[in-house]
Structure formats: C-alpha cells, structure tokens
Amino acid sequence: xxxxxxxxxxxxxxxxxxxxxxxxxxxxxxxxxxxxxxxxxxxxxxxxxxxxxxxxxxxxxxxxxxxxxxxxxxxxxxxxxxxxxxxxxxxxxxxxxxxxxxxxxxxxxxxxxxxxxxxxxxxxxxxxxxxxxxxxxxxxxxxxxxxxxxxxxxxxxxxxxxxxxxxxxxxxxxxxxxxxxxxxxxxxxxxxxxxxxxxxxxxxxxxxxxxxxxxxxxxxxxxxxxxxxxxxxxxxxxxxxxxxxxxxxxxxxxxxxxxxxxxxxxxxxxxxxxxxxxxxxxxxxxxxxxx
Numbered sequence: 001x002x003x004x005x006x007x008x009x010x011x012x013x014x015x016x017x018x019x020x021x022x023x024x025x026x027x028x029x030x031x032x033x034x035x036x037x038x039x040x041x042x043x044x045x046x047x048x049x050x051x052x053x054x055x056x057x058x059x060x061x062x063x064x065x066x067x068x069x070x071x072x073x074x075x076x077x078x079x080x081x082x083x084x085x086x087x088x089x090x091x092x093x094x095x096x097x098x099x100x101x102x103x104x105x106x107x108x109x110x111x112x113x114x115x116x117x118x119x120x121x122x123x124x125x126x127x128x129x130x131x132x133x134x135x136x137x138x139x140x141x142x143x144x145x146x147x148x149x150x151x152x153x154x155x156x157x158x159x160x161x162x163x164x165x166x167x168x169x170x171x172x173x174x175x176x177x178x179x180x181x182x183x184x185x186x187x188x189x190x191x192x193x194x195x196x197x198x199x200x201x202x203x204x205x206x207x208x209x210x211x212x213x214x215x216x217x218x219x220x221x222x223x224x225x226x227x228x229x230x231x232x233x234x235x236x237x238x239x240x241x242x243x244x245x246x247x248x249x250x251x252x253x254x255x256x257x258x259x260x261x262x263x264x265x266x267x268x269x270x271x272x273x274x275x276x277x278x279x280x281x282x283x284x285x286x287x288x289x290x291x
Contacts, residue, residue, distance in 0.1 A: 004125070009047035010060030010099040012228050012266045013240035015067055015083075017166065017197050018105050019258065020224070020242055020251070022083035024162050024193050025109045027248035034113040036161035037106040038153050040146040041168065042118035044128040045103040049096060059236075060099060062228070062268060068096055070265045075257025082109060102164055103129065107139060115158065117142065119149040150181050154188040162193040169199055175209040178243070183216055186245065193246045200225060200239030213243055214279040221245050221280035224255055226262055230271030238268075243279070252276065 008014070028035045049060050064087060067080065086108045090098040100108065103118040110116060118133070119142040120126040126143040133139040142149060146167060154163070163185060167174050178196050185194060200206050210223050225241035244251065259274040266272070 004053065004122070005043040005101065006047050006051065006053035007057045008059050009043075009054060009101065010049060010064035011237075012059075012063040012226065012262075012268075013197070013199070013237065014099075015063045015266065016224065016226050016240065016262065017164075017195070017242060018100070018102060019080055019083045020244065020255075021102060021105060021162070021164060021195060022086070022109060023079060023251060023254055024195065024248060025106060026082045027250065028114075028160065028162065028193075029109075029111060031160075033160055034111075034115065034158050036115045036117065036156035036158045037110065038149075038156065038161065038163045039102050039106065039116075039118045039166075040149045040153075040164065041166045042103050042120040042125075042129060043101040044120075044125045045101050045118070045132040046090065047099045047101060049099050054099075063266065064099060065096060066265055067262075070261075072261050072265070073257065075254075076261035079254045079258040102166065103139075104132070107133075107136070110138070112138065114138065115156075116140070117153055117156075119144050119146060119153075121145055147177060147181055150185055151188070154185055154192070156189070156192075159191065161189075162195065163189070164195045164197075166197040174198075175205060176212070179209065179212045179216070182213070182218075182243070182245065186216075186218060191246065193248075194244070196243040196245075198241050198243070199237055200227065200241055201231070201237070203231070206241070210277070210279060217281040218245055219280045220247060221278070222247055222252060222255075223275065223277045223279050224259065225275040225277075226259065226266070227271060227273050228263075228266050229269035238271075241275075245280075 116139040222244040227239035
C-alpha cells in the first residue's frame with residue numbers, strides 16, 4: 001500500500017483511462033434507468049497539480065497539460081469533451097491546478113438517480129475520499145481490499161453500470177489477478193461494463209495477459225493501448241492499456257478517432273503509437289496499430 005496516485009495524476013495513462021470512463025458514463029445516461037459506477041481502487045478523488053507530489057514528477061504536464069489546450073481533430077475533440085468538461089469545471093478559466101480522479105470524474109458526469117461506490121484501502125486516501133463525499137448521499141465510500149470489493153459489490157441492484165479496476169501493480173502477479181477477477185466479475189454481473197487498467201512494462205507479459213483475456217471467451221472485449229515512446233528510451237512508464245468488456249457499441253469508432261491524436265499529442269519520443277484490438281469471443285482477431 002505504498003502507491004500514491006498523487007505523483008502520477010493527470011499523466012498520459014490517466015488521460016486514456018478517464019476519457020474512456022467518461023464516454024462509457026455518457027452512453028449509460030442515454031437510457032433513463034439508473035446505473036451504478038463502482039471504482040475498486042479509487043485514490044483520493046481530486047488531485048492538486050500545484051502540490052508537492054505532482055510537482056515532484058511533473059507527469060501531468062505530459063498528459064492533461066498537453067491535451068487541455070491541444071489542436072485536435074473534430075473526432076478526437078468530441079470524444080474528449082465529456083472528460084475535459086469536468087477538468088475545466090474544477091479549474092479557473094485558463095488555469096490547470098486541480099485534476100479529477102475517477103471518483104470525482106464519475107460523480108460530476110452522473111445524474112441524481114445514479115449511484116457511485118468508491119473503494120480505497122489506503123487509510124489516508126480513504127479518509128480524503130470520505131471528506132470529499134461526506135454530504136453526498138449518492139456516493140458510498142468503502143475501505144476494502146480492491147479484489148474483495150470486486151467480488152462483494154456485484155451485481156449492483158440497478159443491474160446497469162460500469163466497474164473500473166485500476167490496481168497499483170505493487171505486487172507480482174497483478175495481471176493474472178486481473179484475468180481471474182474479470183472472469184468472476186462477469187459471472188456475477190454479465191451485463192456490466194468493465195474497464196481494467198494495466199501498465200505496459202514487459203511486452204511479453206502483456207501479450208500473454210491479452211491472450212488469457214481472449215481465452216475467457218467473453219463477447220465485446222476490446223484492448224486499447226497507448227505508448228508515448230519506446231520502452232527503452234527513458235525511465236518510467238512508456239505505455240498503458242485498458243481492457244474494455246461490454247463497452248458501448250459506439251466506443252470502438254470513437255477510439256478510432258481518438259487514439260491516433262493521443263499518440264500524436266502525447267508523444268514523448270520515437271515509438272509513440274497505439275493499438276486497438278478485439279479480444280472477444282466474436283472477434284476475428286483484428287487489430288489497428290499505428291507508429
């Protein structure tokens with residue numbers, strides 16, 4: 001439990017993760033029935049980009065700092081608008097000092113009838129979440145192991161919703177835990193949308209992970225990955241991905257317009273690229289790549 005997301009808030013991996021989460025929530029809102037958002041590894045909700053932690057790494061400058069004012073294609077700008085609207089709402093005009101974690105992003109996008117469950121095991125971060133949502137009757141804050149939360153919170157009574165699983169990857173075997181966790185979660189909540197985040201540090205390990213996800217034989221499963229540079233060019237994270245299960249029917253098209261622009265704008269050197277790959281039972285094994 002040493003990981004603190006404040007050092008990495010707003011980086012390139014957050015941009016992809018939060019943009020997709022926002023698109024999923026916007027799609028869920030198209031139907032009047034209420035839904036639930038479950039965040040198993042929630043962090044603190046809002047991050048101070050002018051604070052010591054964010055200032056120590058400066059990762060946000062290469063992520064949200066580039067995207068917020070970028071000249072983007074119409075398709076990419078449309079796909080990013082729900083996400084960026086929340087970022088702008090937390091900051092003064094022309095300023096960027098606060099960044100929404102997934103709990104605040106979700107809450108700002110949800111309706112009064114929808115419900116949010118945020119879980120965070122780190123006691124200090126959990127306390128921050130509790131203060132942030134203390135007067136919000138639509139939000140429940142828990143302090144469980146994230147993998148326990150993934151089992152115990154499903155299925156939600158609304159039978160509609162999205163589950164974000166974003167582990168710290170401090171322990172070995174986390175990719176395998178994601179596969180096992182997804183298998184059990186889908187068994188409990190077959191109609192739910194699942195977003196599973198993962199870092200790309202070892203290409204072989206990630207390829208094996210994608211293969212194990214494909215072997216689950218789930219329908220409508222998509223892997224979306226972004227690299228901002230070649231892994232050997234510099235220290236630190238150079239790539240990250242999302243497994244998306246039961247995503248909206250419009251999402252693949254939206255990502256097709258968004259990911260090339262993210263690879264361009266967020267590039268930190270040679271080798272910046274993206275991948276969109278179908279992994280579901282109904283997939284023909286196709287993938288879109290760009291370097």
